[in-house]
Amino acid sequence: MIKSLKFDSDFFKYRIGKIDLGSGYGLMNLAKDLKTFQKSNFDCIYFEVPSKMTLINDYCKKKEFLLACRKIVLIKNTTNKQILQQNIVSSSPRKYISDFPDIAKSILSESRFNKDPRFKKKACKLYELWVKKSLYDNYCQKYFISVKHNKAIGLITLKIRNNNLFIDLFGILPDFRRQGLGKELLNMAESWAWSNRFKQLFVTTANENKIAFKTYISQGYKLYQESFIYHIWRNHEI
Numbered sequence: 239m240i241k242s243l244k245f246d247s248d249f250f251k252y253r254i255g256k257i258d259l260g261s262g263y264g265l266m267n268l269a270k271d272l273k274t275f276q277k278s279n280f281d282c283i284y285f286e287v288p289s290k291m292t293l294i295n296d297y298c299k300k301k302e303f304l305l306a307c308r309k310i311v312l313i314k315n316t317t318n319k320q321i322l323q324q325n326i327v328s329s330s331p332r333k334y335i336s337d338f339p340d341i342a343k344s345i346l347s348e349s350r351f352n353k354d355p356r357f358k359k360k361a362c363k364l365y366e367l368w369v370k371k372s373l374y375d376n377y378c379q380k381y382f383i384s385v386k387h388n389k390a391i392g393l394i395t396l397k398i399r400n401n402n403l404f405i406d407l408f409g410i411l412p413d414f415r416r417q418g419l420g421k422e423l424l425n426m427a428e429s430w431a432w433s434n435r436f437k438q439l440f441v442t443t444a445n446e447n448k449i450a451f452k453t454y455i456s457q458g459y460k461l462y463q464e465s466f467i468y469h470i471w472r473n474h475e476i
């Protein structure tokens with residue numbers, strides 16, 4: 239069944255839908271859903287295929303569907319980290335309002351929206367909105383901002399999904415990378431998670447984002463799940 243995605247459709251100005259692949263979903267189901275898509279008025283559909291569903295992934299590869307993201311989820315068991323970071327704040331984000339568009343831009347590089355040519359133009363705006371909603375509209379449960387000389391240079395946000403705590407947005411401005419600031423934000427996030435009784439902290443990233451992957455692994459995160467996200471557009475031959 240194809241579910242309409244209201245936010246994505248309104249934002250990108252395309253009719254966008256999503257297929258949810260539950261357990262037991264097979265190639266026959268996909269063929270049926272793709273037929274429905276062809277007859278529908280959707281412009282684009284997304285679907286996420288766990289890496290272990292090899293038949294479906296092989297089929298998508300053969301059909302050359304746009305592989306928008308090789309998604310990986312990493313996990314870490316949280317511990318009690320006693321830390322005091324004076325250059326990290328968690329309030330008054332409006333003070334740094336002019337710094338956030340650059341931070342949003344620095345985070346989106348490996349995003350699937352940045353990879354899909356039809357979404358690319360608006361990907362930056364999407365991330366700016368995501369950062370704004372997280373900081374000013376309580377979209378996330380908690381955020382930490384890394385500050386240097388009164389300028390915001392990095393951000394991490396935490397969000398609950400299906401009762402699990404996820405790192406939602408995470409980035410350091412390019413000029414300030416490799417100075418241990420990302421590690422500091424990850425430590426703050428973990429410490430908050432532990433204090434708020436989350437025994438585990440999850441993060442989603444793209445397999446292509448080797449630097450992010452190395453950063454998480456260096457901090458003790460382990461591979462938890464892998465999946466492939468495809469985008470199919472109306473004019474693609476099915």
Ligand SMILES: CC(C)(COP(=O)(O)OP(=O)(O)OC[C@H]1O[C@@H](n2cnc3c(N)ncnc32)[C@H](O)[C@@H]1OP(=O)(O)O)[C@@H](O)C(=O)NCCC(=O)NCCS
Binds near residue numbers: 411
């Ligand atoms: C991922 C990111 C936040 C890391 O921030 P950072 O401040 O540069 O990271 P740190 O300096 O704290 O590095 C911590 C460890 O991660 C690893 N690491 C970070 N950058 C690395 C790189 N370019 N190459 C190899 N290892 C790297 C290292 O093990 C490093 O420890 P070390 O410096 O003692 O060797 C930053 O690269 C970034 O903003 N990337 C773009 C946005 C992004 O991809 N966000 C993640 C989305 S899921």
